[in-house]
Amino acid sequence: MISHIVLVTGLFLILIGLWGLLTHRNILRIIISFSLMGTGTHIVTVAIGYVRNGTAPIIDRTLDVSEAASHVVDPIPSALVVTAIVIGMAVTAVMLAFAVRLYDSKKTLSIDAFTDSKW
């Protein structure tokens, strides 16, 4: 049940991001929409790794090694999302760097101003 809620939240975030991406004309808002979509995919990835009544895959006093396999959530999506978050942050940094340069060249952040194509 809980992973359904998380899954719906993640997919809803992706939709919000997609909507923002298509409606806004300001580059910063488009970048925020991209980040929202990325966050949504992270949440979806974590949600599909949930196992009913599972706990974090960290073995300590309360979780014995022998019964770990039947009590933990899937560790692989978590491991993938850890790296995906950092890479998402890096991609955002590159997009923001380009936004800064675009603002320097036209003194506006609206994508309507950038119509000339470069060959």
Added chain:
Amino acid sequence: MIHRLLVAVVVASFGLVFASLVVGYTEQSSLRPLAESYVRLVPHELGAPNVITGILLTYRGFDTLGEVAVLFMVAASVGLVLGTRRARRSASAKDRPDETRSSSEVVRTAAEILVPLICIFAAYIIMNGHLSAGGGFQGGAVIASGVLLMLLAFPQYQPNLDFLSITESVAGAIFVLAGIAGLIMAGGFLDNRILPLGQFGAFFSAGAIPLLSVCLGIKVGCELSVILERFRPQKL
């Protein structure tokens, strides 16, 4: 108007696809075979209580190395894209008085108290990556948040970029060398059994995983700090 309608149609159709995904989704009641073997193998073979760190730094260590390479490339490309602004910004620095004015007493004192604590917290997260929730990526991001606080609280603060890049290169070289050592002395690239596994759950245990965690944390922290520094309005 027609554009809005088109957007609504696109979002609605994606929503339909997602709705069918949600309807067809059933919560797992047991682990898939691959995950199950990871959960079983990481404590036994690698001696790491945190399964996720074991996967990240050993079984998928090559992936992690690739991610770090991507981060390095991003730091370089942000420098390339923003680097040529230095000269052209000189004129506009004058009409931005905020840049030359130092921040208020409250902000400065709070930053002086918080930055060491943030650094200690980052070290804690990195060093306990194999025992509890944490690891190199997370700790590196915490280090970068400390650097960001420094940049915001002290506008005149200039991180030493040469030092950062040398530290980062050394950490990256150690990471790769530990990987190659695994190829020679243990089962394969980035195998953590080049060092003794130690007692399960102890601070110095799980072979090379703490070492790799430290390298990864230093590398990620330095790269993110360099990226943050590049975004600062340059004044010359």
